[in-house]
Amino acid sequence: MKNQKGALGRKGLAILLMAAVAIAVAAAVFVALRPAKEVVVKPPEEIEDYLFWEAKALTDFKLTGADNKTLALNDLKGKWSFIFFGYIHCPDVCPLTMGILGKAFNLIGKNPAAYEEIQGVFVSVDPQRDTPELIKEYAFYFSDKIIGVTGDTAQLDAFSRQMSALYTVHPKDPQASGDNYQVTHNSTVFLVDPQGRLYGRFPPPQLPQEIAEVFLKIRTFYNERARK
Amino acid sequence: MTGLFSKIFVVLMLGLAVSSASAGGDIEVRGPWVQSAPPGVKVLAGYLEIKNNGKQQQVLTGVSSPVFGQIEIHRSVIHGNMAHMEHLTELAVPANASVVMQPGGLHLMLMDAKKPLRIGDEVPMTLVFGNGEKVAITAIVRSGKMGGMEDHQHMDHSAHGEHKH
Numbered sequence: 001m002k003n004q005k006g007a008l009g010r011k012g013l014a015i016l017l018m019a020a021v022a023i024a025v026a027a028a029v030f031v032a033l034r035p036a037k038e039v040v041v042k043p044p045e046e047i048e049d050y051l052f053w054e055a056k057a058l059t060d061f062k063l064t065g066a067d068n069k070t071l072a073l074n075d076l077k078g079k080w081s082f083i084f085f086g087y088i089h090c091p092d093v094c095p096l097t098m099g100i101l102g103k104a105f106n107l108i109g110k111n112p113a114a115y116e117e118i119q120g121v122f123v124s125v126d127p128q129r130d131t132p133e134l135i136k137e138y139a140f141y142f143s144d145k146i147i148g149v150t151g152d153t154a155q156l157d158a159f160s161r162q163m164s165a166l167y168t169v170h171p172k173d174p175q176a177s178g179d180n181y182q183v184t185h186n187s188t189v190f191l192v193d194p195q196g197r198l199y200g201r202f203p204p205p206q207l208p209q210e211i212a213e214v215f216l217k218i219r220t221f222y223n224e225r226a227r228k
Numbered sequence: 229m230t231g232l233f234s235k236i237f238v239v240l241m242l243g244l245a246v247s248s249a250s251a252g253g254d255i256e257v258r259g260p261w262v263q264s265a266p267p268g269v270k271v272l273a274g275y276l277e278i279k280n281n282g283k284q285q286q287v288l289t290g291v292s293s294p295v296f297g298q299i300e301i302h303r304s305v306i307h308g309n310m311a312h313m314e315h316l317t318e319l320a321v322p323a324n325a326s327v328v329m330q331p332g333g334l335h336l337m338l339m340d341a342k343k344p345l346r347i348g349d350e351v352p353m354t355l356v357f358g359n360g361e362k363v364a365i366t367a368i369v370r371s372g373k374m375g376g377m378e379d380h381q382h383m384d385h386s387a388h389g390e391h392k393h
């Protein structure tokens with residue numbers, strides 16, 4: 001009995017040892033063969049909800065501003081761009097959001113380096129009524145950092161679909177006088193990073209200090225990640 | 229002495245005329261204002277509070293102004309980040325209650341502006357109610373930008389400055 005037990009014990013120990021060695025070898029091989037992965041830096045919790053899961057590279061687009069100036073993907077690169085889709089015959093939500101964005105820019109202005117890097121883009125999704133000149137005047141009214149652009153339906157669709165910023169131009173009510181019809185639009189403010197990637201978003205209802213503070217944190221996070 | 233008093237009285241009355249108006253005692257309109265916009269913009273929004281001091285519901289059925297071709301009652305609705313406006317043909321103000329129009333919700337859609345409006349301009353309007361009552365008001369054009377939260381924003385300015393890096 002005693003001998004048998006001892007023999008079993010030694011055999012068991014040997015099996016255990018072999019198993020341990022096998023696991024160690026497997027682990028070593030796994031570590032050695034593991035593909036080199038870039039260090040993933042998790043965004044701080046307070047900005048996580050504002051960021052897209054993965055920054056999405058935008059494809060080139062063409063929109064038109066006043067004086068026949070065009071806006072393309074290259075014009076977004078090197079800057080943080082705050083993009084808002086709206087229209088001028090929208091007297092409530094659009095001035096509200098544009099005003100909030102203008103105020104947010106003023107708050108960001110307390111950080112001169114960050115202020116240098118920002119621009120706003122107001123995209124009118126109502127090119128029938130909104131001329132590039134009026135759009136420019138409108139955008140400038142809220143901040144001299146906001147440019148105003150529009151385009152034909154194909155150009156607007158090509159750009160807005162990249163952000164899933166859908167809009168619908170409603171048929172004119174036959175009883176309505178003048179040129180009155182409505183446009184349903186996404187009232188999110190989208191954030192494009194200096195590489196021209198869709199990076200974050202500020203869904204409604206926004207507040208100026210929320211946009212300013214979250215943006216400054218996003219920018220810090222982005223710059224830290226770039227250094228790693 | 230009497231001169232000074234009458235002056236103060238006139239100033240007070242002017243202030244009341246601008247900030248609130250009542251007719252028949254039941255309907256009171258408070259703080260009417262118009263959101264300023266660049267001169268080329270022909271469609272603006274107006275905001276006010278309608279207070280019904282009476283025991284019966286009052287229904288706002290129409291609004292007119294010599295400065296605008298047409299005025300409608302609208303409500304902005306944001307659903308799943310998509311914003312659109314609902315056109316209301318009338319607006320009920322329950323007995324002993326208030327309806328507040330403010331940015332991002334209920335508003336007067338002021339269409340076909342007859343002239344460019346600047347900050348400080350006065351916009352006369354007439355509110356018509358279902359019982360036939362008409363209430364004349366004067367709305368002031370101001371740079372709402374943040375609506376009634378202007379003062380609140382100033383406070384936040386200073387708060388933000390403290391944690392600047």
